[in-house]
Amino acid sequence: MSKSSGSIIEIQGLRKVFRVGKVDVEALRGIDLDVEPGEFLAIVGPSGSGKSTLFHIIGGLTPPTAGAVRVANQDLTALGDAGRTRLRKTTVGFVFQKFNLLPILTAGDNIALARHIGGNRDGESDRFREVLELLGISERLKHKPSELSGGEQQRVAIARGIVNHPAILLADEPTGNLDSQNSQTVLALLRDLNERMGQTILMITHNPEAAAYAHRIVNMRDGRIVS
Amino acid sequence: MILKLVFENLKHRPLRTGLSVFLIGIPVTLMLTLVGLSQGMLADSARRARGVGADIAVRPPGTSLISLSTAPMSQKLLDKLRAEPHVTLATGTMVHPVAAVTMVTGVDLDEFNKMSGGFKFIGGGPFQGPEDVILDEFYARQRGVKAGGTIEMLNRKWRVCGVAEPGKLARIVLPLATLQDLTGNSGKLSQIFLKVDSPANVETVIASLRAQLEGYPIYSMEEFTSLISVNNLPELRTFIQVMTVVSVIIGFAVVFLSMYTAVLQRTREIGILKSLGASQSYVLLIILIEALLLSLAGSFAGIGLSYGSRWLMMKLIPASLTQAIVPEWWPIAGFIAMTGAVLGALYPAFSAARQDPIEALAYE
């Protein structure tokens, strides 16, 4: 069928248009992108170049306007609202710049809630305990997010992002709110996850040093990939 | 896990939770108080009717059980009834309203004492003159008078000759002739009580009276007191139904507002849930369960508050309003509150479930 049936993400001619009042805003103007399983990809580009929008489409938070998008062998152009919900539940995990943990729940419960939503009702796997060790948050699970440092919160968010074993982890500026020390910790962890567990990771960043952790860097500008 | 999330949400905003519970509790209390009042007052009037010691009650034609219009029966009827076989005693009373729920009753004290065994006085004693009044303990306490004092009623002063134990006929008792004259009802009665020589003859006498006095409601006292219930009083039933509807509406409005603001405040959190793959029904369920829990707690609060309202009425107006605690109505009132709550939560829940995850995540 397609030229690269081994790819986990296949995008051709992707366009996304937002309608703001009577004006159409073209956020993506024809994106072509292939990502192999196990890749650690960094996406860089100026503000407003469409990086987050691309993630939102890959992650099933919003539908594409035109073009072909396949994620883990699912055709996103054919997915409805329920299909995108299923994609988020089973196929992708998100990590955000602002951590986005639920403030009312402890770190452990934040992770448990993601498991519950993902339909994982069985006990924690050994692999997952290993991940918690790796992330260095095993001791912090009883604490509310407000009692954790930014770096700890982001590590909890990463644990939550991968708890349901998603095919793809999408990290939108994961170090954007962290100091350089914590940034390095989080970046090293992402690289470990990628190298040790084979986790496919796409990461948006403004920081060239952060991008250097990835295997491949994609540059975006004005809704296009420029290199 | 959903329950945990809901509990943590409720715990996270204790003021909002407490206020919602309290506000949902109010219509529950309202309903329970109302039902308790009607049952309490009916039980009370049944008890007082029993305290008369009569076997048969004769009431004027065209009157209902509780509506005590003034005095349409002639006193001459009394002599006729006394002449009936098996009838040993007959006495008439006259009832006149002095306020919304307060009646004064005129009695012929000698006849009444023979039938009922007389008042048990806590202070003072029987009538000494035509301008004397006997009060029961509750009413005396409510008006703050003791035996020997005076109260104002029907545009004149009365001497409180005695304060009696409650449970006999009425709370305020005047000499029959005085009340008749004062209200322009000389020689007229509102109801007649009969005593029969043996309980076995009550039915015979009733049958004979019914044949002679067409149109007059005639009851055995047993029948009379058992008829005093909410189901036999359509006005009261309608009133309770209206209050039920009001309760549903208040419950609906409280939960609607409460859940609507909760959903707005939690826009971002709902976005997070959706980014994790939570379906619309998952989000819907969270909001509905929260509303249900709030209304459940509100029902309990309402039940507690109904004890408070009873205590308050006992304290302030023991003679006018008697509130019973009616546990049979607890599940009913609770169910009604929860119905209002779920209805009120539906719109906020749907709007939460349908939120766009990207916009929700961007919400500050």
Ligand SMILES: Nc1ncnc2c1ncn2[C@@H]1O[C@H](COP(=O)(O)OP(=O)(O)OP(=O)(O)O)[C@@H](O)[C@H]1O
């Ligand atoms: N929901 C939306 N409605 C309208 N316009 C939008 C929406 N989301 C994004 N845009 C527009 O699309 C363009 C790309 O936005 P996007 O957030 O993808 O950029 P970005 O590369 O992630 O920027 P940043 O580095 O600042 O995060 C911008 O012009 C933005 O204003």
Ligand SMILES: [Mg+2]
């Ligand atoms: Mg962005």
